[in-house]
Amino acid sequence: xxxxxxxxxxxxxxxxxxxFDAYEVGPVVEWINQNMEAFxxxxxxxxxxxxxxxxxxxxxxxxGMKRCRQQQxxxxxxxxxxxxxxxxxxxxxDRAIDIFATEREAVETFGD
Amino acid sequence: MLNxxxxxxxxxxxxNGSLNEYGYHFVRFLRQxxxxxxxxxxxxxxxxxxxxxxxxxxxxxxxxxxxxxxxESWHNPWRILKVIRHLKPDVVLFNIQFASFGSKKIPxxxxxxxxxxxxxxGYPTIVLLHNIMETIDLKNAGFNSxxxxxxxxxxxxxxxxxxxxxxxxxxxxxxxxVEIVEKKYHTxxxxxxxHGSFEDSPALSLEAELAQPLQIMAFGxxxxxxxxxxxxxxxxxxxxxxxxxLELVIAGTNSPNAPGYLEGLQQKCSEEKNIRFTGYVPEExxxxxxxxxxxxxxxxxxxxxxxxxxxxxxxxxxAVVLPRIGDLAEIISEEGYTGEFFEPGDPSAxxxxxxxxxxxxxxxxxxxxxxxxxxxxxxxxxxxDWYLLHFQALLELRDQSANGAALPQPSGQPSGQPSGQPSGQPxxxxxxILDFGLGILDCMVAIALNLKSKIKKxxxx
Numbered sequence: 001x002x003x004x005x006x007x008x009x010x011x012x013x014x015x016x017x018x019x020f021d022a023y024e025v026g027p028v029v030e031w032i033n034q035n036m037e038a039f040x041x042x043x044x045x046x047x048x049x050x051x052x053x054x055x056x057x058x059x060x061x062x063x064g065m066k067r068c069r070q071q072q073x074x075x076x077x078x079x080x081x082x083x084x085x086x087x088x089x090x091x092x093x094d095r096a097i098d099i100f101a102t103e104r105e106a107v108e109t110f111g112d
Numbered sequence: 113m114l115n116x117x118x119x120x121x122x123x124x125x126x127x128n129g130s131l132n133e134y135g136y137h138f139v140r141f142l143r144q145x146x147x148x149x150x151x152x153x154x155x156x157x158x159x160x161x162x163x164x165x166x167x168x169x170x171x172x173x174x175x176x177x178x179x180x181x182x183x184e185s186w187h188n189p190w191r192i193l194k195v196i197r198h199l200k201p202d203v204v205l206f207n208i209q210f211a212s213f214g215s216k217k218i219p220x221x222x223x224x225x226x227x228x229x230x231x232x233x234g235y236p237t238i239v240l241l242h243n244i245m246e247t248i249d250l251k252n253a254g255f256n257s258x259x260x261x262x263x264x265x266x267x268x269x270x271x272x273x274x275x276x277x278x279x280x281x282x283x284x285x286x287x288x289x290v291e292i293v294e295k296k297y298h299t300x301x302x303x304x305x306x307h308g309s310f311e312d313s314p315a316l317s318l319e320a321e322l323a324q325p326l327q328i329m330a331f332g333x334x335x336x337x338x339x340x341x342x343x344x345x346x347x348x349x350x351x352x353x354x355x356x357x358l359e360l361v362i363a364g365t366n367s368p369n370a371p372g373y374l375e376g377l378q379q380k381c382s383e384e385k386n387i388r389f390t391g392y393v394p395e396e397x398x399x400x401x402x403x404x405x406x407x408x409x410x411x412x413x414x415x416x417x418x419x420x421x422x423x424x425x426x427x428x429x430x431a432v433v434l435p436r437i438g439d440l441a442e443i444i445s446e447e448g449y450t451g452e453f454f455e456p457g458d459p460s461a462x463x464x465x466x467x468x469x470x471x472x473x474x475x476x477x478x479x480x481x482x483x484x485x486x487x488x489x490x491x492x493x494x495x496x497d498w499y500l501l502h503f504q505a506l507l508e509l510r511d512q513s514a515n516g517a518a519l520p521q522p523s524g525q526p527s528g529q530p531s532g533q534p535s536g537q538p539x540x541x542x543x544x545i546l547d548f549g550l551g552i553l554d555c556m557v558a559i560a561l562n563l564k565s566k567i568k569k570x571x572x573x
Contacts, residue, residue, distance in 0.1 A: 022448060022489035054448070055306045059494035066497065090290055092281070092303040096501035 001027050002049070011107050012040035017049025022056040032064050041073025044106040048079035053087050065097055074098065078106035114147035114504055119201035119235075121154045121181075121192060121208070121226065124164065125395060128365050129156050129183060130333060131242060134420055135207050136395065137310040141493040143172040147500060152176045152199055154192055156183055181223070183368050184214040188223045196230055203503045204235045209242040210269065215369040217268065224272045227279045236506040237279040238499065240305065244289050245269025246296065249337075249414035249438060270296075277301060280506050283499070286443055305499065306447070307420065308492035311427045322406050325357040325386070328466055329405035331393070331421050334362070335370020337414040344381060345459035350467060351386070358470070363390040363401050402428040406476065407469045409433045412440075413456060422449055426487030431469045431479035433462070448486030450479055 001024040004015040014031065018024060036043070043064065047053075065075040078100040080088065088094040100106035123129030125136050135153070142151055150173065155164065157179045164177040180195045181188040196204060206227050213223020231237040246269075250262050276282055277297055283305040284290050293302045328347060332338050340362055347360040366373045374389060381387045393401055402408070408425040412435050422444060425432050432451035434440060441453060452475075454465035469476050 022485055054489065056489035059490055059497075062494065062497055062501070090287055090304045091498065092502065093498065095505050096498075 001025075003027055003031060008107050010040075011042045011044055011110050013044045013046055013103065013107065015046040015049065019052050020047070020050045020057040021052060021054040025056050025060050028057075028060055032060070032067065036064065036067045036071075041068045041071040042110050043068055043073070043075045044103060045075065045077050046079050046103050046106075047077060047081070047084055048103075050084055051081055053084050055091075058087065058091060058093060061097065062093065074110070076100060076106040076109060078103045114500065114507075115149045116147060116203060116500070116503060117150045117152075117199070117201045118142070118148060118503075119152050119154060119196055119199050119204045121204070121206045123207075123212070124153055124155045124177065126162050126164070127156050127158055128333070128392065129368055130209060130212065131207055131420075133310070133395075134242070134307075137492050138207065138496060139175065141491075141496045143169075143175060144493070145173070145496060145500060147504075148173045150174055150176070152178060152195075152201065154181065154195055155179050156181050181213065184216060184219045186219055186222055188213055188219065189226050189229060192226050193229055193233065196235060197233060201235060202507060204230045204237045205499065206230075206237070206239045207242075208239065210245060210248070210272075211369065217265070221268060221272060225275065228275045231279045236503070236510060238281045238283060238502060238506075239276050239279050240283045240285075240499075241276060242285060244284065244293060245273055246292050247289065247438065273297065281502060283502075287446055288439065288443065303502070305495055306490050307423055308490050308495035309423050309427050309487040310420075310492055323359070323404035325359050326406040326470060327359045327361050327404055328407055328409055328470070329361040329363060329401065330409050330411055331363045331401065331424070333364055333367040335367040335373030338367070338410075338412055340374075340377060340411050342457070342459045342462055343409055343411040344377070344387065346462035346466060347387065349460060349463040350470075353467075355467075355471075357386060360387045361390060361401070361405065362388070363393050365392050398424065399428070402430060405430060407431050407433055407466060409462070409466060410435060410451075411462075412437065414438070419444075422447075422483075423487055426483035429480040429484035431476040432483065433465045433469060448482070448489060450482045452479065 001016065001018045001020060004017075006013045006015070012035075014028075016028065020028070045061065045064070061075070061077065068075045076098045079102065080099060085094070085099075088097070088099065098106075098109065100109065120135070120139065120142075122135035122138075123132040124139070125132050135155075139151065139153065142148060153164075153175065155177055158164065164179065166177075168174060178195055180191045185191075204227075208224075208227075210224070211220055213226075214220040227237055227239045245266060248269075250265055273293070274297060277293075277299050280301065282293070282302045284293065284302060285305065285307045287304055290302055290304045293299065328343075328350075330338075330340055330343055334340055343362075344360065347358070350358060362374070362377075364374075366375075374391075378389045381389075390401065402424060408421070408430045410419065410421065410432060414437060422432060422434075426449060432449075434444070434451045434453055435456040436453045437456055444451065452465045452469050455461040469479065
């Protein structure tokens with residue numbers, strides 16, 4: 001799992017690539033634990049480089065979203081590949097987490 | 113911030129109905145969640161002399177337990193609905209499977225009507241359905257031996273699945289089940305909510321902690337599709353080989369559908385000192401029972417859903433031995449688990465599979481570690497969060513609908529509201545009657561096809 005962090009104004013963008021599952025979830029959990037509250041509560045996770053997510057990865061994203069929302073922020077997802085989108089649809093978590101087609105939309109929706 | 117009043121219809125310890133353990137752990141974590149104001153469990157009546165726990169724990173969401181239904185009773189719909197209407201919860205959740213309310217057709221069917229009736233009464237309702245009729249091997253699961261009755265049972269299964277689908281959401285624990293139900297019933301109000309592991313961060317059992325002699329353990333409610341005769345036979349075969357002594361531990365109780373089953377077997381094995389029947393295993397003893405076992409065996413003749421016992425075995429890093437039935441291998445691998453498989457019906461094949469695990473500590477560790485990782489992947493605490501998100505979405509939709517706002521239409525989805533109706537709105541005149549109709553139509557088509565094939569056969573004959 002490869003993580004890359006960028007920032008556009010007050011929005012942090014975490015770009016992930018590789019497999020996002022129980023075996024690879026560690027670095028993302030660590031990043032969320034270390035950075036979420038202190039560093040950012042407006043987070044976009046770009047999943048364009050992720051071909052597979054499992055339930056552990058979904059749980060990590062839900063936890064991230066909860067923590068952002070507790071701090072009056074939010075977590076947006078963008079650029080989901082088809083297999084990843086299917087998992088979100090299967091769990092209907094696509095109705096709980098805001099998902100965008102492009103990174104730009106995901107960032108812009110935060111507004112000011 | 114949510115401030116939810118939740119009514120949960122479930123079995124719960126010390127009640128020994130199926131899914132009681134799942135109910136217990138689900139509630140344990142639900143009580144720790146912010147956004148939940150009050151939980152009321154609508155449980156089954158306990159036998160005389162037993163009672164549900166009443167003590168409150170500071171810091172946890174208040175829990176009220178109201179026993180208001182009984183296995184095999186015809187009165188369950190009225191009793192449960194009366195309590196729901198009195199409580200006026202924000203949401204109603206059912207933790208059930210097809211035989212939760214009875215093993216006989218009428219009480220089982222009447223109980224399965226309750227989710228639809230709760231929904232019709234105006235309560236946002238989610239059904240966590242642990243099995244689906246389409247994948248149950250009824251004959252091997254001990255429900256039907258007559259082919260005609262089996263077909264009839266399946267037809268009623270189809271009708272009642274359709275009725276369950278009139279609720280806001282039906283949550284299933286296995287991706288394949290979601291696909292089957294979506295495809296067969298042309299519905300979109302079904303979602304995947306994985307089983308989840310019962311412990312947050314259980315400790316991996318070490319080889320050094322295994323009991324001596326090595327234990328072969330089976331855990332559950334026995335007598336219907338979980339039968340231990342062949343396991344006992346396999347154990348005898350292993351004992352007759354030149355190997356260190358072993359112990360067989362049969363942990364658990366009779367299935368509610370098979371009273372007296374274990375007592376009968378225990379009597380037959382009374383001379384065999386290394387076969388131990390534990391009886392009911394209280395929650396505090398579960399960790400020890402799993403921790404001491406060298407291998408956990410699943411002596412199933414059929415599967416009826418995601419296995420709670422498999423998740424528990426995984427939590428303690430145990431190697432498992434499973435039957436090669438139906439799509440069990442595929443299902444467990446979808447959940448990240450693995451095990452040693454055997455051909456059901458053959459005690460020597462079972463003995464061989466157990467021996468492969470017992471005699472090879474490396475293989476034992478390998479299977480145990482993979483199962484441990486799978487179990488740790490998604491604790492039930494996370495799954496509970498998913499349910500809360502779904503509750504929240506349902507209530508938001510209901511509020512939007514009450515305010516006259518247009519329902520959101522997510523791309524690629526048929527409707528923002530799962531069943532295309534505002535949540536909380538009675539649908540007696542629309543969907544319910546339609547679903548009844550479709551169910552009856554299913555029934556008639558199947559009977560017609562059945563008759564046609566019988567006529568064809570008799571002509572050929």
